[in-house]
Amino acid sequence: MSTTVAATTDEAVAGIQDGSTVLVGGFGLAGMPFDLIDALIRQGAGDLTVVSNNAGNGDVGLAALLKAGRVRKVICSFPRQSDSYVFDDLYRSGRIELEVVPQGTLAERMRAAGAGIGAFYSPVGVGTPLAEGKETREIDGRVHVLEYPIKGDVALISAHRADTMGNLVYRKTARNFGPVMATAATTVIAQVTEIVPAGEIDPETVVTPGIFVDRLVRAEARRLTVEGAR
Amino acid sequence: MTTALGTSPVLERADRAPLTTDELAARIARDIPAGSYVNLGIGQPTRIAEYLPADAGIVLHTENGMLGMGPAAVGDEIDPDLTNAGKVPVTELPGAAYFHHADSFAMMRGGHLDVCVLGAFQVSFRGDLANWHTGDPDAIPAVGGAMDLAVGARRVLVMMKLFARDGSPKLVPECTYPLTGTSCVHLVFTDHGIFEPGPEGLRVHETYGITVAELERRLGVALVG
Secondary structure, eight states: OOOEEOSSHHHHTTTOOTTOEEEEOOBTTBTOOHHHHHHHHHHOOOSEEEEOSSSOBTTBTHHHHHHTTOEEEEEESOOOOTTOHHHHHHHHTTOSEEEEOOHHHHHHHHHHHHHTOOOEEESTTTTSGGGTTOOEEEETTEEEEEEOOOOEEEEEEEEEEEETTOOEEOOGGGOTTHHHHTTSEEEEEEEEEEEEOTTSSOGGGOSBOGGGOOEEEEOOOOOOOTGGGO | OEEEETTEEEEEETTSOOOOHHHHHHHHHHTSOTTOEEEEOSSGGGGGGGGSOGGGOOEEEETTTEEEEEEEOOGGGOOTTSBOTTSOBEEEEEEEEEOOHHHHHHHHHTTOOOEEEEOOSEEETTOOEEOSOOOOTTSOOOOTTHHHHHHHSSEEEEEEOSBOTTSOBSEESSOOSOOSBSSOOOEEEESSEEEEOOTTOOEEEEEESSOHHHHHHHHTSOOBO
16 A cells, blocks of 8 residues: 555554564664664554664664663674663563574575565574574575565664655664564655655655555654764 | 695694784685675674775675665764664765665565674584574573574674684584574684585684694594595
């Protein structure tokens, strides 16, 4: 269905259910959809499975959602960082589940979900603890491990600009997981710093076509460095 | 001096001190061919960038989604939307390109990336790599892109100290830490020497501040030529 523009972030996240799998964009703080996460905290959904590269930095964004006790499980590639203290405490006290996935496999599992691929074989992780118990197959003399898609009920992503058709462009390395997550969830919600009329974004420069985006909301850019997150 | 070990000459430099981190970074930089696409791992390997000749046409890849990464950003250059894999603000060079994560890792897995340089806890004599998890029950496992790089880059170089703080070698017959990848390391650059792991055993190319005989004693292995 076509993209709708929400008036507020609260309207944008309306209807997210308890127990949902939520894909959360961002690599560290770059591309983190801060305002949508704050709205999700206000909205109240809990028992969430969050899929994101990291498990929160400082006290903001994903870390704030974890701190609010809304997350049952995190699927990510790199939870442990110098400022991941919120996650670290939850994990060490047994109050959160963790599934660690190699970073490229995490991206590709979401890509597969978005592209309608049933599963795929990858050479990454073979012979390591992260491939234990997984089906393997030798292809062209190399052992591969079978990886299944990760599909979200919801994706919360941040982009730079959108037009009213939902076409998105990103900014620098804040793009990271946004375009992949936008394909991989039932409901995709994007916060952007600017929404322009259709036709104002050069079609040649669109990164995420509007077909992947369900809801748009405008929010001020909150570009935080690591120091700014505490 | 150059000494013969098996069939290949070894550059044995027992008369000098082991390499400093900067000397090691410069030594690795010399082995990166002009025109390569290169990923430098978080931590010490980042230093190698300072020693890559500006005219060599080497393009740095950062797995969070950029080719043509420039030096760390300072002052007004700092833009939180532009960071490296270690989340440090960086700059872009002319000809840079941005892309999403699935494309970024396709560049590795698909064999498009020429070289990566990674840190390591341990490397085995046949080239198994352990660099993501100590296996300590209290440790929080975090793999990031290490497994993708170890399997995907066409040439995997390791930069590490040869001995841990307690004096035990980090080049080992079998890794005791959880593996990142199997038989994936092509060359190991250390403060005490440069080694090539492989199915026939551990080859030594150069030594610094130590003789081949002393290396064999401390590593507990007969080095092959």
